[in-house]
Amino acid sequence: MIEPKVKIATCSLAGCFGCHMSLLDLDERLFDLAERVELDRSPLTDIKELGNCDLGLIEGGVCNAENVHVLMEFRTRCKILVAIGACALNGGVPAMRNQYDLKECLEESYLRGIGLVDPQIPNDPEIPLLLNQVHPLHEVVKIDYFLPGCPPSADAIWTFVNQLLSGQPLALPYTQIHYD
Amino acid sequence: MAKSDALTQTVCEIVQGHGGMPTRLLQILRDVQDRLTWLSPETLDRVAEGLHISPVKVRGVAEFYSFLYTAPRGSYDILFSDNITDRMLGNRELLHALCDRLGVRMGETRADGRVTVGVTSCTGMCDQGPAALVNGYALTRLDKLRLDRIVELVNGQIPLTQWPSEFFEVISNIRRADILLGRHFADGTALRAVLKRGSEAILEEMVKSGLRGQGGAGFKSAAKWISCRNAPGEEKYVVCNADEGEPGTFKDRVLMQDFADLVFEGMTLCGRVIGARQGFVYLRGEYRYLLESLEATLQRRREVGLLGEAILGDPTFDFDIDIHLGAGAYVCGEESALIESLEGKHGVPRIRPPFPTTHGYLNQPTVVNNVETFAAAAKIAVEGGAWFASRGTAESKGTKLLSLSGDCERPGIYEYPFGVTVRRVLEDCGARDAQGIQMAGPAGHMISARQFDRRICFEDLATGGSFMVFSHRRDILDGVRNFAHFFVHESCGFCTPCRVGAPLLRDLVTKVHTGHGTRYDLEEMRKLGRIMQVACHCGLGQTAPNPVLDSLEQFPEAWERRLRSTTFEPAFDLDAALEQARQLTGRSDPDAYLREEELMMGAMP
């Protein structure tokens, strides 16, 4: 009997897609993975609507209203939610803007930036509104697992996903845990 | 330049008045501030020059103590006592009313520089609150009428000396007296006893008495004295811990106000027994109002030969007492932090061992005892150890002063033999509707009605004396939240689990108290609290989570009714976090808000 494939969704919030690049670094192991999982919503599939999933992998922190919506939807749809990478875990580089008021950030970018024509702070409803500060995922929803790294190496992702899929206790070897 | 010269002169005078001693740094800074209302960087540099110490050390001390200001303050500096008992008596309403009337925001100084209104930790007037401090002097029994008058006095720039004296009246409220407060003590009798019978005999009486540290820790006082007496050292010191900072405690204030002679006699006795010539009273800054009368008492004792050189005519018996004022740092109630503060430093608890009995003040053998302990010791020297030990329980001899406040008809001081039940105390003070007691202050334990038959003694409920009653009208969590804030404010910042853990715990308490928490947050509080209990450097941090952990156990329903039905809630208000962006962009379209029903989605896995 063929076991149903594990459904996985992924997304990048306030991140750089580096963690997704690392996922692609699995190289030929991706074929092995594809035997066992089916990708739902993910930048890799370009599926926009999120279905019910077994596993959600989220890269990036939460910096705006859209991030909040996407994260909430993932939490609702995914049985297990994993924060992947430095930004998801502690805000990472995007959270360095937390050193400043949002006003300072926007004015620096849109009013005082070099080479601006007709400087103004964008107010188009299409643009997600920024939160005062960038936050890690666990400050917004319950996160089941954390995988550190900037990005976590393909090996770390491979170990992690394998252990998770096979129901083993999660234990990464020393060389696969790093925060950078 | 002239202004700067005047500053130099002022600082010089004060520094010289303290003998140019760096150990007097905290006292010097207090005095300088009394003169100048705040401590500017320039002022601090002058103090450093005057004492020949590093400016960064002076700044470090100035920044550590709450009552020292490194930013301008109003000529009238009004600080409301913000203990839960003051809150029960409506201090918040008064505070906001006063701010409104004076046209000043809480914690800020009015533009004309005349007045600042803020809050401070418990000022030890819980039986006569709501209380406050004005320029360091205690105000009691505040009400609307008094507030109106204070507004006039401030706006009229009336000097404090001309304010109505009843505003500053502190009453003792002794409701029940036993052997300590009830029996007359003739000054000098304890000192005569030690001269007549010798130190060894007095120590034997102390051992027989079973007296234990009345600050609440309960270490055998005789053992402390003997250890110090036997410790090698060039000098030995006696320190009276009158830094009564535990919220809800005020019995030491009453002892210092009405029984100062007894306390000083106990200290002098200790000096004779351990071989010390110098004693210090570390008086909490909130009791500044007592300073002059205490100094006068010391002077009188010198004049009648009970203090100073050749006490009672014995040329081998020299002992004198200095009073040091604290400046708003609860952690200085911890004996090694207190010693650091006495040495003119910021009050960070030392690594122990070594203990003060061998390495205390200036690294010399030092006995640090609570006010009540010294008072009891003086009595024991006269009446004998057996007399003292005839009261109390097997492990807790003698009596204990309790400071009763909160929801009771007769707040005040109650002296009981150790072993009295909580229920008996509640009956005596007229607490008819108690749902719980905060016993021994926020650092102690919260107990519910199921435990009212427990006994107050070291075998069961140990206490330094704080006893705050919560009636059924109260929300226990108001107290827990108040205490959580207290510990954040009072943490010295030295060790990680207290410095960081206390604010994390406060934020979790606030989250649940304001209706944004879930069961997950309760479990987080438990885990964090357990780490703090074992990991912190000193008793402050180790006890800081007690109110949270106790209330979770004793009053689970108080927490439960605040919980959301969801399993997880964000750590912050998501929609409020968009407010700045809404304002900056002027947006009000639907996507500029995070609506509750959308947020609920993520809360239900």
Added chain:
Amino acid sequence: MSEDRSFTLDGRPIPFQDGQTIMVAALAAGVYIPHLCFNPEFAPHGSCRVCLVKVNGRVQAACTTPAAVDQTVQNETGELREIRRGILQMLFVEGNHVCPACEKSGACQLQAVAYYVGMLAPHYTHFYPRRPVDASHPEAVLDFNRCILCELCVRASRDVDGKNIFAVQGRGIQAHLVVNTPSGKLGATDFSLADKAAQVCPTGAILTKHRGYEIPIGQRLYDRKPISVVGDVATLAESKGGRRHD
């Protein structure tokens, strides 16, 4: 005769001499107890609380507890690991530790100890304090975001360099590192890279300017082996990624 004296740590006898702490004796016996504010060249401080061990059933700091013959010490237990991890997590949320953007990454003791205790994420709610970076000194940069208040630089500058350049001020969560000049700037001091204070920081709070990210990822101090094997960055020679200005 004092050579025979020993205590038991995780079932193993650890010899000690009078006056030694549990930490020092364990270190001498080749047993690692994780720590941050402890450096064998300085008097113990006891502030970070990472080195907590259980001594006869009671949790105590190994760096400040004198060794004694009657001690049964537990070091590697699940309970202690959890407490230590909690303390590391507190340090990570208290400051702004952006490892990917830090030159010390890979040779950072804070990071290495966090790896050692199995910290995957900071867990608690972040404070995101606003702290400055002081680049006023020509040779060194002071990034207060990364300071964990271990006071090793304070102690080194005061006790070894005799310069007294650093201090900690403020109370509670407001406690912060300051530079002992009127401007508060490192550039206004006689701080030098040859100072002991320049070599003891367990994090990237005090860094040498004009060099950084010199060692490729994978070859850095703590990339391959844990700190329990490698040792503290401050006590290692430069060739191993430790201090750079002996």
